[in-house]
Amino acid sequence: HHCLQCGKCCKQSPDLFEETASINDVATWIAAKRFDILRWVDPVIGPSAELVGFDIWIGPKTHDYVSKCPWLRKRKGEKLCECAIYDLRPQVCRDFPLDLAHGKKAGCPACVEELPSGAGQSTEDPKPQRNDD
Numbered sequence: 001h002h003c004l005q006c007g008k009c010c011k012q013s014p015d016l017f018e019e020t021a022s023i024n025d026v027a028t029w030i031a032a033k034r035f036d037i038l039r040w041v042d043p044v045i046g047p048s049a050e051l052v053g054f055d056i057w058i059g060p061k062t063h064d065y066v067s068k069c070p071w072l073r074k075r076k077g078e079k080l081c082e083c084a085i086y087d088l089r090p091q092v093c094r095d096f097p098l099d100l101a102h103g104k105k106a107g108c109p110a111c112v113e114e115l116p117s118g119a120g121q122s123t124e125d126p127k128p129q130r131n132d133d
Helices: 023-031 100-105 109-113
Strands: 041-045 051-056 072-074 081-083
Touching (some): 023 051
Antiparallel strands (some): 041 051
């Protein structure tokens, strides 16, 4: 499966995504001094006051999830979308889709169009190929 750059995977839905960044993601953003990215990240504190992860794409003013990724950009004069932080995108984005069923649920046309009848219904399905160039 080949990414069609439609941007549907970047229009977030809590039932489709973990919406968390790993400690490695946050460490990468800190090392790169990407405070513009970090503005959209909130720590998640567990019941014993331990850091358990980071919620991503939290509005800096509203402190709530935004309706779509703030880094999704539409190419001028085209219907294609691109990621403004592609090289620094979080692991949850790099791993999308987790499987064909996940991609289909998200409305990914690359997964839906080529999904044979009955495929994508088990977690054993291989991940579609992505073009990460």
